[in-house]
Every structure is written in C-alpha cells, then in structure tokens.
Amino acid sequence: MTPLKVVPGLLRVASVLLAYRLDELVDAAHLFRPLKLLRPFVGRPRVDVSKLPRGERLRLAMTELGPIFVKAGQVLSTRRDLVPADIADELALLQDQVPPFPGGEARAIVERELKASVTTLYSSFDETALASASIAQVHAATLHDGRAVVVKVLRPGIEKKIARDISLLHSLGELAQRWHPNADKIRPLDVVAEVEKMLANELDLQREGASASLLRRNFQSGVDLYVPEVHWDLTTSGVLTLERVYGVSADDVAAIEAAGIDRKALAAKGVRVFYEQVFRDNFFHADAHPGNIWVDVQRVDEPRFIALDFGIMGSLPEADQYWLAQNFIALFERDYARIAQLHVDAGWMPTSVRLDELEAAVRTVCEPYFTRPLSQISLAELVVKLFQTARRFELTLQPQLILLQKTLLNIEGVGRTLDPDIDIWSVAHPVLKRILRQRYSPLRTLRDVRKRLPEWFHAAPQFPELIRDALRQVARGDQQQRVDPLMLTQQEFAARMQRRTVASAMLGGSLLIVASLLALGVGVYGIWPAIITGIAGIAAFIASWPRKQR
Structure with a gap:
C-alpha cells in the first residue's frame, strides 16, 4: 500500500482515538499532534467516555475501528510483560462481534470450494449462521448419514481486507516505533508481526482442521478432553466441516452446577489437561478462553471439557520445553538459584549475567507470594512478574513462550472461575513431575x-x-x-x-x-x-x- 493510500486510514484511526479521549496515544505520534486542533469537529463516541478508565476507552475504540484492531488488541492483551495490567485486563475482553454475511453467499463459497452443490454434500444446510466472527462464520448442517456437523466458512474477500488493514497496522507500528518514548519496550513492529502471523494461520481452515485432528489424537480416549472429528472430504483451506458438539461455556457456573457436576474436580482436571498438552504432547490450545472451552454437561460422573476453535495453537522447541519444565519445577520448590542458572543454561540470557543478582531478583518477586496460602497464589500472575523482572537482565523472550504465558492466564482464569479455592500448585506439581519422569526416563x-x-x-x-x-x-x-x-x-x-x-x-x-x-x-x-x-x-x-x- 502506497503512503497516500494509508493516509485516510491513519486519519480515521487518529479521529477515533481523539473521540475516545486517548490523548496520550495521539501525543506519542508527533504526526498526529496537529489533529488535536480538529477535536471540535471529531464525532462523538457512542457512549459517554468522560468517566471511563483508559483501558475501557481503548477497548471501545478498538472495537469501533474494526476486526483487525480487535485482533491487535487481543494480541496486546497477552503481552503483560509490556502492557500495563489495567489495559491488558480490558483488552482481554475484546471479542469478534461482527454481523453475519448472507447465508446465500456462504452456500456459494461452500459449493465453489468443495466443487459440488450443497444438496449433494449435505442433506441439510442452515443458511442462518450459528456464530459470526471477523474471519469466518459457522453454519449448522447434516450429513447424508444423519450426523450433525458445523461448517465454518471464510468471509468473502477477507484476504484482501486483511492485507489492506495489515498495511495500515504496519504504518501505525512504524510511527510508534519512531515516536513513542517507550518503543524499545513495547516493540510495536513485533506486535504487528504477531498479529500478521496469527491472521495468516486463521485464514487457512485446512491448517485449523489439521490442528484439531492432532489434538483429538492426543486425547483419543476423550475422557478428559473431547475434540470434534474433522470431516476431511468436506474440508479445504476455505471451508472446514467438523462434528457438531454440545455443551456449555466453561464460565457458565450456574449451568454446570445445575447439571450436578463437581466443579472442584472439573477445575483440577482443567489444570492437568493444560500441563499434559504443553509438556506431554508439546501441542496446546493457545486460545483457551471460556468461549472456546465448553463443558459436557451430559457426563456428570466423569466430567470433561470440549475444545473448539483451533485457529491458534502453540508448541515449543524441544529444548525450550525441557528448560521451561525445569523452571516450573524449580519454582514449585522455591529453588531460586536453580531458576537463575536455568535461564542462563537455556540461552534465554547472556552468560555475562551475574547469577547472584538474578537469583536475588527472582527471590524478591517470589517470596511475597509464598507468604499467602497456596490456594491464593496466582501462578500466571507470578510468571508474568518473573518475565518483567527478567527483562531487566536482557531476557530474550521467544514468541512461543509468550503464547504459553497467555494460555496459562486463560487456563488459570477458567480454573478459578470453576473453583475459586483451587490450589494450582498442588495440582500442577505432581502432574509435571510425572510427565517429566516419563518423558526423560x-x-x-x-x-x-x-x-x-x-x-x-x-x-x-x-x-x-x-x-x-x-x-x-x-x-x-x-x-x-x-x-x-x-x-x-x-x-x-x-x-x-x-x-x-x-x-x-x-x-x-x-x-x-x-x-x-x-x-x-x-x-x-x-x-x-x-x-x-x-x-x-x-x-x-x-x-x-x-x-x-x-
């Protein structure tokens, strides 16, 4: 996109930021500062923002700017080592709330992708969307053998729209990189690169199907986690057909209790499933918010989770997986000297770092937490603070570890919603030690x-x-x-x-x-x-x- 074509987009972004009184963001880019003179002519936001906190104002502004900025905000919410906690908490609430496109267009896309008429492919196809997001929407359908399925269809023209918006994000990132006083810490171009990579993965529905297939194989018994089956003969890069599953959102406590499910047992199972994905299988669901993690309320005696939406999955290099597991064990055992040594041995920090200083910094962060009952310690919060501390010692943080940090926050949030008194440490520690014994025996x-x-x-x-x-x-x-x-x-x-x-x-x-x-x-x-x-x-x-x- 040429600079002249980017200008209208930049002006629109600046006007929305001004409307939501996000002056500090406008001030950070010198190019935008003259626009403050136009404030009297800027339209008013849909809600009164005068008394709203900055995080909520930023969330509302990103929602108004559109889907690509919603995605950018979701990525920023995972960077708690860089973004203030109040902003990260608000951005984590961002959801893709986009009106559906016509069902007739969805039908036409399915027929073009699968090269057959919908009546040939399915015995029924509901043109009213079950759910709609910025990238794709989902329709209910039935196979000719009577099995219920859902059909995920990419939005028409979404590739061009995303390419255009990514160019705009790059321009904004370059402005922030040049003018923002904390650009070296925020690293805006790195954030844009993360958004671009995430969107590229989500645009390939065949890749999402492959991820679902692998996760299903890893939990083949279906006792703890159920993953819907992929129908490969009805799947391409633009259409994904999955077995239809039924359940309630993992944060719907009222429905889970009404079904008679033991919430404490379910919460502990969720923690175990997370550590098994990361350290046993090295393949984990990286977008595990309650909307994508359901509970099967039909199984009361042996409750289980149901996974949905496999567009964002994570894995770690084998070496990082080992070092991370050892770091968790050392953290559980409060061995601060070992944590410091492991960070250097893993290559995450330069060998010139003084281990005694790093150990003291880790101890300073961790010790206040251990004065509380273990059930009140947030492992996710502690990991975020450790990352923030380690950055002072030239920590090189890999994108995979950032994705894992986000998932840990999501899983702990689900666990504490189900059981506010869950002791994450006592549940996770034996599971991790067992996995390590088996993996490195x-x-x-x-x-x-x-x-x-x-x-x-x-x-x-x-x-x-x-x-x-x-x-x-x-x-x-x-x-x-x-x-x-x-x-x-x-x-x-x-x-x-x-x-x-x-x-x-x-x-x-x-x-x-x-x-x-x-x-x-x-x-x-x-x-x-x-x-x-x-x-x-x-x-x-x-x-x-x-x-x-x-």
Whole structure:
C-alpha cells in the first residue's frame, strides 16, 4: 500500500482515538499532534467516555475501528510483560462481534470450494449462521448419514481486507516505533508481526482442521478432553466441516452446577489437561478462553471439557520445553538459584549475567507470594512478574513462550472461575513431575538413542575429515577474525551443542557395542566384557561433556 493510500486510514484511526479521549496515544505520534486542533469537529463516541478508565476507552475504540484492531488488541492483551495490567485486563475482553454475511453467499463459497452443490454434500444446510466472527462464520448442517456437523466458512474477500488493514497496522507500528518514548519496550513492529502471523494461520481452515485432528489424537480416549472429528472430504483451506458438539461455556457456573457436576474436580482436571498438552504432547490450545472451552454437561460422573476453535495453537522447541519444565519445577520448590542458572543454561540470557543478582531478583518477586496460602497464589500472575523482572537482565523472550504465558492466564482464569479455592500448585506439581519422569526416563532415552543410531553412524565417517579441516583452518589462521561479544556467545553455545552431539554419538556407539556383545558374545566370554565396555563408553561420554565456563 502506497503512503497516500494509508493516509485516510491513519486519519480515521487518529479521529477515533481523539473521540475516545486517548490523548496520550495521539501525543506519542508527533504526526498526529496537529489533529488535536480538529477535536471540535471529531464525532462523538457512542457512549459517554468522560468517566471511563483508559483501558475501557481503548477497548471501545478498538472495537469501533474494526476486526483487525480487535485482533491487535487481543494480541496486546497477552503481552503483560509490556502492557500495563489495567489495559491488558480490558483488552482481554475484546471479542469478534461482527454481523453475519448472507447465508446465500456462504452456500456459494461452500459449493465453489468443495466443487459440488450443497444438496449433494449435505442433506441439510442452515443458511442462518450459528456464530459470526471477523474471519469466518459457522453454519449448522447434516450429513447424508444423519450426523450433525458445523461448517465454518471464510468471509468473502477477507484476504484482501486483511492485507489492506495489515498495511495500515504496519504504518501505525512504524510511527510508534519512531515516536513513542517507550518503543524499545513495547516493540510495536513485533506486535504487528504477531498479529500478521496469527491472521495468516486463521485464514487457512485446512491448517485449523489439521490442528484439531492432532489434538483429538492426543486425547483419543476423550475422557478428559473431547475434540470434534474433522470431516476431511468436506474440508479445504476455505471451508472446514467438523462434528457438531454440545455443551456449555466453561464460565457458565450456574449451568454446570445445575447439571450436578463437581466443579472442584472439573477445575483440577482443567489444570492437568493444560500441563499434559504443553509438556506431554508439546501441542496446546493457545486460545483457551471460556468461549472456546465448553463443558459436557451430559457426563456428570466423569466430567470433561470440549475444545473448539483451533485457529491458534502453540508448541515449543524441544529444548525450550525441557528448560521451561525445569523452571516450573524449580519454582514449585522455591529453588531460586536453580531458576537463575536455568535461564542462563537455556540461552534465554547472556552468560555475562551475574547469577547472584538474578537469583536475588527472582527471590524478591517470589517470596511475597509464598507468604499467602497456596490456594491464593496466582501462578500466571507470578510468571508474568518473573518475565518483567527478567527483562531487566536482557531476557530474550521467544514468541512461543509468550503464547504459553497467555494460555496459562486463560487456563488459570477458567480454573478459578470453576473453583475459586483451587490450589494450582498442588495440582500442577505432581502432574509435571510425572510427565517429566516419563518423558526423560532412562528407557525413553535409550529408545531415542536407538532411533538416532542410524543417523549417527551415517555421519561418523565424516568426523575425522571435519576435525582435520578445522585444524588446518586454525593452523592457517583462518579462524582469527574480529567478532562482537554476542557472536562469541552464540559460537560458544553452538560449539557446546556440537560437543554434546559428538558425546551423545560416543554414548550411542558404546551402547550399541554393549548390545552386540550381549547378543553375540555373552555365551562365550561371559557378561563382564559387555559391562566393562559399557562403563568405558559412559566414562568417555562423561569425560567429553562440556564443563561450565568460570
């Protein structure tokens, strides 16, 4: 979008901000300041905003600006490490409340996408939308075998509209990046990038179907969490057909109590399901507000949740997943020194950080919480404050961790709605320890080694040549070059990882030798050669493990 085309959009944004008396946002962008002279000519907002707090005024303004700004506000609400709490709480209330488009258009889109008439595809198709949002809307339908389904259809022309609005958001982000006094902390362009990525994912309904399918497989028993089935023959990137499910919103306490469901047991189950998604499966629902998490009121003795809307899902790199789990365990056990060390070992902070200062900062945040009963401690609130503290120590926070933080806030909110006295700590701690025991058990490690042995042995013949080439480069002085401290830190980390890989290969080789001797030679030579070989291999592995740099 050219600068001239962006100007009307910028003027509209500025006028809405002025109408809702968000002067501080207008002042932050110098380009907007002259517009304050036009305040007498700016239209009045739909409600009297003179006595409303700033967070509510911002939420109302974003709602008036339209769907793309609603999405931006939803993303901002997750950045509690950057956004003041009062604003984040209000922005979290933003919902896509958009009038539906005509059912006839939805029918035409379904027929175009699935290349057949609706009467051929479904025995019935209700043109009145069940629900409508900024990206898509949902219609009830019935298959020819009688099964009830819902059909999610992208809004017509939504791709062009989103591209235009994203260009406007980029322009606003660039203005804020240049003029806002706290731009280095807010990082507006990063926020715009998060919105753009989230919208790109939501525009592909086949991707959403794949996410639903994987989550359903992870909870295949359906005892704790039920995920509707995807009908792949009636799904494309523009249309998604799912099994229709029935339940009540997770925050509808009156309906849950009326059904006779034990709310305390249900709340504890919700916490367990969250930790299983994150640390057992490494695939979690990242938009778990009550509207997307229902309760099956038909199952009273064994209550369960029902998941909906799989447009925003999260996962973590394997290394981050491990470090995060260890951080949670250390937090549960109030081991502040370990939390500090884990942040550096994970590479989230530079090795130049003084661990004693970081430990003291973590202790300062955590100790006031532990004076309260555990049932009154908000784990989500504590994690947010720890992130805010860690930023002072040059924390590099990954987008996946931010998404996880948002989900933790959502899940804890649902849990406390169902059971205000829930002890998140006592529920989460044993679940996490059990998952870690299973995930990082010796047997699991041996299975992983067995899987990777072919790869290691394939690469093993190249090791001597790689070492020879490296030694030649050192001898010629090719390795002498000027680098900045950050690059040195990254190279040191990469070298440490490489040494660990080589060491793991040595361990894998020794284990293979042990297995071979046990299989072929025990009958002739006895078991001692195998045991000695195994001990020697493990000793070599330990000896080659990189030492901590002092």
